[in-house]
Amino acid sequence: MRRFFLLTPVAVLLAAVVVVLATEYVVARPSTRTKDVAYVPASAPDFDKARHILDVYSPKKAAPNGKGYPVVLFIHGGSWTSGNKNIYTFIGRRLAKQGVVAVLINYRLAPPVHVPEQAADCARALAWTVQNIRQYGGDPQRVFVMGHSAGGGLAALLATDDALLAANGLPQNPVKGAIMDDPAGLDMYSYLKEMKYEGDAQYKVPFGNDPVVWKEMSAIHKIKPNLPPFIFYIGGETYPSISGSAGRFRDRLKATGQAPAYTIIPGRHHIPMVLQLYWQHNVIYQGLLKLVEAE
Template identity: 85%
Template sequence: MRRFFLLAPVAVLLVGIVVMLATEYVVAQPSRRAKDVAYVPAAAPDFDKERHILDVYSPKKANAAGYPVVLFIHGGSWTSGSKNIYTFIGRRLAKQGVVAVIINYRLAPAVHVPEQAADCARALAWTVQNIRQYGGDPARVFVMGHSAGGGLAALLATDDALLAANGLPQNPVKGAIMDDPAGLDMYSYLREMKYEGDAQYLVPFGKDPAVWKEQSAIYKIRPGIPPFLFYIGGETYPSISGSSGRFRDRLKAIGQPAPYTVIPGRHHVPMVLQLYWQHNVIYQGVLEMVGA
């Protein structure tokens, strides 16, 4: 009997793993994955073979008009993270009629946030120039990010100068989906330094307040930017809920609606993990925004 109770948790875990793998297999069937595609030329002096790559997930069924495209940027405090963790997002989006582009970008301390934002802009430029061959519509490109990736996605939606410097004379972003975004207002955050451990963010952002402000999308809000869609965890960090709320208020001040959903009981990391489930409320909003 004792042996049974010792083995039971292991058996349950194995069953759970089998179920998850089976689920992934089923979800993968309607989609194609192009893995480790370089979005920066290998001849570029700063090319990083591990970080300047992306994956594209496309529906297998052809669509003459092209599918809408979502470029997803991972989080990780600007110092960690990988596209390989988020295959489930690519699969779920492709299954629901969206071409998903999941990117890597260089990380701190090797580079700082301005270089990371430039990497994301280069990935966006690659997407616009190449996504048609993967079944996507370059005229319907949206950006999405969680945590630090949300802050970077917001810069792509608001910083036309950033895009122009990286191959995009016109901003192609049709909308931005914020999943518990961090970094929307690092200028205020790093000036206040009111939370324990805040000094760690000086590694990716440096010590120049002018850079903090330049890399904060909240100061780039103006008429004509694409629409934003917010999903915030009810139990997330106060800095994230606070800066997201201020961002929403500034959008409203210029007459731009900003749908803003607080998901009760959700902490920061579960806000992205819940995207494992295809019918999650965030996907529902994404599909409506992109017209899938």
């Protein structure tokens, strides 16, 4: 009997692994993953073979409208110093299963680069997407951006900073909407000026010491009329800096007549805000599918 109780946790763990793998197999069947596509030419002087790459997840069936599926470009978080698209394969699979072409990108990390270079990488990935996504079943006229944590701040820059895009191959901003999943870095100018939390100095590694750069990389200072629609999902138990800056961003959008959809998920902490995207029918996917008008 004692031997049975010792083995039971192992058996339960193995059973859970089998269930997860089986679920991923079922989810993967309706989609195709094209892995490690370079979005920067290998001849570019700053080309990074590990970071200037992306994955595309496409539904296997052609879009019923003949124009292609809506496209969501997802940017991972990691405090601007860590993270990898390969951690988030479940997001690509879930989106493709629901009639969305998903583009998951890597970008260079700090150090040695800083956030302006990371934002430029994201803009280059967006340019690649607009120019190439049709061959993966996507509609280049329906491209949306999405990000969690630091990736949310970078996605917000793509939706608001036309000059950033123009400098990286996009004379017109193609972003049709932005999905903010517990975004960080929306107002790093105020954050780094205040420095009121323990450990805040670590964020000068990616952002540097120049307040001009802090402001330039803060999407809240780029809010203007006629932006694409934003939808926000904020964890009820997330970091105060995230809830505070997201609330201020929302209020500035409201002041320009562009009030975003804004949902606070009670009890949810920062990391679970992205982990919940493992489940296909969670509230974030529901709002996303409505925004992109998936069929």
